[in-house]
Amino acid sequence: xxxxxxxxxxxxxxxxxxxxxxxxxxxxxxxxxxxxxxxxxxxxxxxxxxxxxxxxxxxxxxxxxxxxxxxxxxxxxxxxxxxxxxxxxxxxxxxxxxxxxxxxxxxxxxxxxxxxxxxxxxxxxxxxxxxxxxxxxxxxxxxxxxxxxxxxxxxxxxxxxxxxxxxxxxxxxxxxxxxxxxxxxxxxxxxxxxxxxxxxxxxxxxxxxxxxxxxxxxxxxxxxxxxxxxxxxxxxxxxxxxxxxxxxxxxxxxxxxxxxxxxxxxxxxxxxxxxxxxxxxxxxxxxxxxxxxxxxxxxxxxxxxxxxxxxxxxxxxxxxxxxxxxxxx
Amino acid sequence: xxxxxxxxxxxxxxxxxxxxxxxxxxxxxxxxxxxxxxxxxxxxxxxxxxxxxxxxxxxxxxxxxxxxxxxxxxxxxxxxxxxxxxxxxxxxxxxxxxxxxxxxxxxxxxxxxxxxxxxxxxxxxxxxxxxxxxxxxxxxxxxxxxxxxxxxxxxxxxxxxxxxxxxxxxxxxxxxxxxxxxxxxxxxxxxxxxxxxxxxxxxxxxxxxxxxxxxxxxxxxxxxxxxxxxxxxxxxxxxxxxxxxxxxxx
Ligand SMILES: Nc1ncnc2c1ncn2[C@@H]1O[C@H](COP(=O)(O)OP(=O)(O)O)[C@@H](O)[C@H]1O
Ligand SMILES: [Mg+2]
Numbered sequence: 001x002x003x004x005x006x007x008x009x010x011x012x013x014x015x016x017x018x019x020x021x022x023x024x025x026x027x028x029x030x031x032x033x034x035x036x037x038x039x040x041x042x043x044x045x046x047x048x049x050x051x052x053x054x055x056x057x058x059x060x061x062x063x064x065x066x067x068x069x070x071x072x073x074x075x076x077x078x079x080x081x082x083x084x085x086x087x088x089x090x091x092x093x094x095x096x097x098x099x100x101x102x103x104x105x106x107x108x109x110x111x112x113x114x115x116x117x118x119x120x121x122x123x124x125x126x127x128x129x130x131x132x133x134x135x136x137x138x139x140x141x142x143x144x145x146x147x148x149x150x151x152x153x154x155x156x157x158x159x160x161x162x163x164x165x166x167x168x169x170x171x172x173x174x175x176x177x178x179x180x181x182x183x184x185x186x187x188x189x190x191x192x193x194x195x196x197x198x199x200x201x202x203x204x205x206x207x208x209x210x211x212x213x214x215x216x217x218x219x220x221x222x223x224x225x226x227x228x229x230x231x232x233x234x235x236x237x238x239x240x241x242x243x244x245x246x247x248x249x250x251x252x253x254x255x256x257x258x259x260x261x262x263x264x265x266x267x268x269x270x271x272x273x274x275x276x277x278x279x280x281x282x283x284x285x286x287x288x289x290x291x292x293x294x295x296x297x298x299x300x301x302x303x304x305x306x307x308x309x310x311x312x313x314x315x316x317x318x319x320x321x322x323x324x325x326x327x328x329x
Numbered sequence: 330x331x332x333x334x335x336x337x338x339x340x341x342x343x344x345x346x347x348x349x350x351x352x353x354x355x356x357x358x359x360x361x362x363x364x365x366x367x368x369x370x371x372x373x374x375x376x377x378x379x380x381x382x383x384x385x386x387x388x389x390x391x392x393x394x395x396x397x398x399x400x401x402x403x404x405x406x407x408x409x410x411x412x413x414x415x416x417x418x419x420x421x422x423x424x425x426x427x428x429x430x431x432x433x434x435x436x437x438x439x440x441x442x443x444x445x446x447x448x449x450x451x452x453x454x455x456x457x458x459x460x461x462x463x464x465x466x467x468x469x470x471x472x473x474x475x476x477x478x479x480x481x482x483x484x485x486x487x488x489x490x491x492x493x494x495x496x497x498x499x500x501x502x503x504x505x506x507x508x509x510x511x512x513x514x515x516x517x518x519x520x521x522x523x524x525x526x527x528x529x530x531x532x533x534x535x536x537x538x539x540x541x542x543x544x545x546x547x548x549x550x551x552x553x554x555x556x557x558x559x560x561x562x563x564x565x566x567x568x569x570x571x572x573x574x575x576x577x578x579x
Contacts (some may be wrong), residue, residue: 147461152575197448199455212421216382218408218437218495227443292374 007323012275012281018182022175025091034174035246036290038328040282041181042237044058046243047266047278048188049235054264055169055273056196058208063135064263066142068113069255074108075108076158076250083161086150099164101171101180104241112237115142120229136257141272143255152293157179164245170327171245181242185279188235191277195231233234236263274326280318332520333359335529336381341390343373343380343553350376351387363521363530365540368550374533375417377525377550378501381531382414383407395498409437413497413528415548417504419484421476423579424477427487428472431459434494462494467516481508500530506539518543541565549573 018037025033046068046265053059081088081097088095098104123134148156163171171177195201203224206214244250253259262285270281285303292299314321331575336358343351347365351374358364366374379385380508383404392399399407408414423428432455436442449455463469466486471479479487485505492500505521506514517527518539525545540547548558551573552574557564564570 025345060466194448197450198446199442199449201445202425202433202436203427203442206425209422209424210420212384212404212416213422214433215404216384216408216414216416216420217434217491218405219433219442220403220405224442289529 001248005323005327007274007276007319007327010319010323014276014279015186018279022178026175030122031174034178035077035197036286037041038174038178038181038246039243040279040286041178041185042239042246043266043282043285044279045185045188045242046236046239046263047270047281048192049232049237049239050263051267051273051278052192052195052235053232054267055277056192056201056208057204058227059124059225059229059232060132060264061135061229061232062257062260062264063137063139064233064236065255066115066119066135066139067236067242068176068240068259069139069142069250069252070115070144070228071108071237071239071242071252072244072250073158074111074153074237074243075104075164076160077152077243078104079160080105080152080158082302085104091272099162099166101166101241101245104245105238106163108237108241109234112240113234114159115237116230116233116269120226120232124225124229135325136260139255139260140257143252143257146252146255153251155252157249160244160248160250163248177246181246188238189275189279191235195228196275200224200227256267265307267317269307269317271319274281274316274319276318277319284318334395335360335395336393336531337391337393338377338381339391339393340379341377341383341392342388343376344388349553351380354390354527354546354550354553354555356555356558358529358531360529360546361527363528364530365532365534365544365547366550367534367537367540367547372550375503376549376553378414378503380531380532381407381501382412408495408497411528412501413492413495413499414501415485415488415492415503415505417507417533419481419488421484421491423477424475426473427463427468427479427483427490428459428509430455430476430487431462431490431494432456434491435459438495458491460492465493466490466520469536475500482510482513485509486513489517492531497528499528499533500524502530503533504535505532506534506536514539525536 021037021163022034025031044167051063053061078097079099082099088097119138123131126134152158163173166180169176203214207221209225214221240254264286266278266281269284272278288303292302310317316325334357339355341351341354352368354377359461368374371527376385383402402539432449435455435458446455460469460472463472466482466484467487468490471483485508489505506517509517521543524530546558546565547561548555548566556573557567557570
């Protein structure tokens with residue numbers, strides 16, 4: 001394969017596989033598989049968000065569930081008000097709910113971006129274990145807030161009866177919704193690849209490797225990291241809105257530290273900092289859950305063993321194992 | 330202070346606990362000159378550079394650069410203001426090629442680090458100035474080598490190239506010749522000799538031959554204090570300096 005690295009080849013195969021998957025599932029007469037594939041696409045997108053912060057920027061956020069959950073609640077709150085024909089608030093101006101995905105996505109992105117800005121401002125002064133703990137603490141704060149706030153279901157969460165709408169697409173059809181999610185996953189991958197190769201991406205990678213040098217070069221590391229953290233949170237927030245739409249349900253579970261851990265596991269399994277790492281991680285995760293989840297309650301224990309193996313023996317995650325070390329230039 | 334003064338350090342102090350690392354240091358850097366800062370190991374030379382760059386805060390005193398007090402400015406601000414420094418122990422982006430390290434400096438100089446879409450590879454606005462800077466330090470043939478694979482001497486050259494790409498108004502070079510072979514040192518001496526006309530250089534160097542051949546002025550730092558400032562001749566003949574520092578070497 002001249003001019004085509006093994007990694008690129010692998011990425012193309014995975015992309016094509018996902019693109020034709022609904023046809024395979026339909027041919028197999030297993031429509032439920034399409035829902036599984038939709039989860040792969042959505043979890044991938046969530047992990048693409050984290051991978052930008054963690055892989056490219058070296059920001060080990062253990063609080064990305066905050067953005068995932070905020071995206072989920074953006075969908076839940078807007079759609080529940082549309083469902084009951086009640087405005088969200090009436091003063092100082094009236095804001096109505098909506099069941100339009102495009103608006104929901106926009107709100108999810110903006111709200112998770114604001115949250116990431118706030119959390120980033122307060123946590124990015126620290127690094128290492130402190131950063132991990134502070135991001136975790138902020139996510140838990142939001143988690144407990146949503147549990148104790150009765151307006152939107154508290155601990156029970158919110159159910160939405162009908163999937164939200166997208167112009168010109170029947171979103172109730174599983175394949176159609178899958179392709180919406182897949183398109184957004186590809187958009188997220190494209191965006192993160194572009195960012196990584198850009199001037200901003202160069203500064204972000206330098207911030208990960210040597211902050212002192214970046215600052216001495218006249219670029220303030222804090223601002224670079226904060227910007228990356230916000231973009232990262234926005235992408236994960238969008239994934240949260242999609243996940244809520246897939247499940248037609250949002251609850252504080254989406255905000256819990258388990259969710260943060262799950263997103264991080266996807267990134268590590270697939271390969272930290274590798275473009276398709278999140279996708280491979282999500283594939284492994286969902287396949288594991290599907291195969292072993294039916295056999296044993298302890299499937300996550302076995303996934304944990306795989307994770308341990310990856311961390312100990314395959315530093316580049318599954319992609320590192322399949323395609324070798326990352327190429328630098 | 331005349332308008333020839335680019336960098337003015339006034340009564341600067343820094344203590345590490347009971348240790349006076351910088352003790353009431355006053356010195357300046359004038360247009361077109363190389364001002365060498367010499368002194369035994371642990372005298373506080375690197376600490377002084379770090380204070381000037383904003384990497385370490387000062388307990389008291391002022392750093393005035395082009396007539397502007399740098400108080401309250403962080404490392405990035407000061408670099409943008411035109412302080413081009415190199416580190417005593419090379420500090421580079423190790424997983425970048427030499428070229429990409431310098432490209433980082435070029436994008437900083439251009440003020441374009443918040444561009445998210447255009448690929449930096451093959452971006453002539455970055456690669457051309459970066460190549461030019463590498464060429465000036467004779468590193469252009471190593472442009473595409475990963476920094477982690479460069480020799481110590483080459484990393485020193487790369488640090489200088491990054492400083493050059495920032496087009497600074499003053500250079501602060503912390504032992505730039507350390508780790509370079511005699512051939513490399515000789516080339517660098519010739520290069521610095523010319524460079525002083527672009528921007529003045531505050532030069533920390535242990536190689537006395539280099540210092541005596543390059544410096545317009547020399548300041549001697551001992552236990553954080555400047556014990557003498559003067560021309561090469563003044564310093565060679567200063568009894569206090571001979572005693573405290575040059576010792577057997579002189
Ligand atoms: N961060 C620090 N904390 C405590 N002591 C320090 C620190 N940095 C330097 N020192 C001490 O300050 C003195 C001056 O160090 P330095 O500026 O590196 O000397 P030089 O560059 O002249 O060899 C030394 O005694 C060193 O041990
Ligand atoms: Mg030193």
